Amino acid sequence: MWTRFLSPVTMASYAIIGGGIVGASVAYHLSCRTDADVTIYERQSPASETTYRSMAILGRTGNETMTEMKRYGLSLYNDFFSDPKANSRFDLTGSLAVATTSEGDAELEDSLKKESKTGLYTAGGKHEPVEYLPGDEITRTAIVPYLRTDDVEGTRYRPNKGFTRPQEVAYEFLERATENGVTVENNTAVEDVIVEDGAVTALETERGTEDVDHVVCTAGPWNVSLAEKVGLTLPVRHEPAPILQLEPDRSLPFTFPYTHHHESGIYFRGSHEGDIYVGKHDKSTTYEDVEQLDPDTVRDSVSIEFRDLATDVIETLYPFLLNADITEEWVGVGSRTPDRWPILGWTDVEGFSIAAFHSQGIQLAPIAGHIISRQIVDGEPTEYYEDVSISRFDGYSDTYSG
Numbered sequence: 001m002w003t004r005f006l007s008p009v010t011m012a013s014y015a016i017i018g019g020g021i022v023g024a025s026v027a028y029h030l031s032c033r034t035d036a037d038v039t040i041y042e043r044q045s046p047a048s049e050t051t052y053r054s055m056a057i058l059g060r061t062g063n064e065t066m067t068e069m070k071r072y073g074l075s076l077y078n079d080f081f082s083d084p085k086a087n088s089r090f091d092l093t094g095s096l097a098v099a100t101t102s103e104g105d106a107e108l109e110d111s112l113k114k115e116s117k118t119g120l121y122t123a124g125g126k127h128e129p130v131e132y133l134p135g136d137e138i139t140r141t142a143i144v145p146y147l148r149t150d151d152v153e154g155t156r157y158r159p160n161k162g163f164t165r166p167q168e169v170a171y172e173f174l175e176r177a178t179e180n181g182v183t184v185e186n187n188t189a190v191e192d193v194i195v196e197d198g199a200v201t202a203l204e205t206e207r208g209t210e211d212v213d214h215v216v217c218t219a220g221p222w223n224v225s226l227a228e229k230v231g232l233t234l235p236v237r238h239e240p241a242p243i244l245q246l247e248p249d250r251s252l253p254f255t256f257p258y259t260h261h262h263e264s265g266i267y268f269r270g271s272h273e274g275d276i277y278v279g280k281h282d283k284s285t286t287y288e289d290v291e292q293l294d295p296d297t298v299r300d301s302v303s304i305e306f307r308d309l310a311t312d313v314i315e316t317l318y319p320f321l322l323n324a325d326i327t328e329e330w331v332g333v334g335s336r337t338p339d340r341w342p343i344l345g346w347t348d349v350e351g352f353s354i355a356a357f358h359s360q361g362i363q364l365a366p367i368a369g370h371i372i373s374r375q376i377v378d379g380e381p382t383e384y385y386e387d388v389s390i391s392r393f394d395g396y397s398d399t400y401s402g
Ligand SMILES: Cc1cc2nc3c(=O)[nH]c(=O)nc-3n(C[C@H](O)[C@H](O)[C@H](O)COP(=O)(O)OP(=O)(O)OC[C@H]3O[C@@H](n4cnc5c(N)ncnc54)[C@H](O)[C@@H]3O)c2cc1C
Pocket: 017, 018, 019, 020, 021, 022, 023, 041, 042, 043, 044, 045, 046, 047, 048, 049, 050, 051, 052, 053, 054, 055, 056, 057, 058, 188, 189, 190, 191, 218, 219, 220, 221, 222, 226, 241, 242, 243, 279, 332, 333, 334, 355, 357, 358, 359, 360, 361, 362, 363, 364
């Protein structure tokens, strides 16, 4: 008894590091598949990091496999929104990519021709509808009252995109997981992962040591440093993602479309509360363009360069926002993989699985939970194995021997 008191040891078969939307989904999916102990260790409170800072756009873009993965998520989210236990909701806004140069316009049109060639937007309703619209044709296609079209060369319009409340969706997973018996240990940082003879045996948390059979690392941008603790160098880098929250000087009598300025990467997203978020996502940025960051060193003040660029694009596309108040700002940390696909599942350390994303973690959290729970409970890979396993990268392997 005394030994146990001095060095507390409790059994937890499945330990999840990180209570963001991905950890919450993995916990929920595990709880649907097994009666074994499942515990989430979250160093703060759930969904308070990348998930909280996310724009949470949902849609069905990507190739056949990616679309199938997203369809799994949409189906599960339909279930969530039809019986919400948390305060989750979804707003259909449509999505506009706007080009203001002739080169950008040609790129938008070409991107659609490619999709058309591969049948991506005609394949039996399996992909979302998308249109290329030259010049200001968008003003005769969608409700975009404040869009200034003087400089617009063309747009790509996807009417089926929208956004959700990412934190609330994570809570939805957690509500359902805890109903199924999952334990959530908040304010409990994992400090080390103990590996003996190539297999995970225990976690060291700030509250003591926990014996575990399986660890699933879902720590968002902190995955890299946690993986290092088991000797794994993750092919994941980071990109700061700045956001300004604007309060317009008027209420908007329409649903503000998600708008992405093709040339600069500046985007605009409405919110349930009437604020407009302005961020930057340059789709041409590659893994090679960015580096690994310590997420704890990324501060929440946006750079002057970002502010200036955002102001330029506001002047060009949405000048009514020049009068808006900036009510908040923050910088999220986006994760990036070499091939833009997530890394999900087994690693070459027995009992240590990973869920790392190239963005899109809100959309892909459901399928990540499905894939990982199938692997570690049933020992079965899914049909997505080749696309998402870490073993697709040179120099990496995993414990699957099928
Ligand atoms: C600005 C921005 C916009 C985005 N827009 C979209 C979008 O439109 N659509 C989309 O699908 N995706 C989007 N993403 C990506 C998406 O938000 C992420 O992929 C997703 O939130 C990742 O979730 P996660 O649970 O893996 O990570 P997180 O939400 O970061 O959760 C990780 C958790 O791990 C915890 N943790 C860390 N270290 C430890 C430790 N040692 N011990 C215990 N706990 C620990 C953290 O406290 C945190 O709560 C966006 C991201 C950003 C930054």
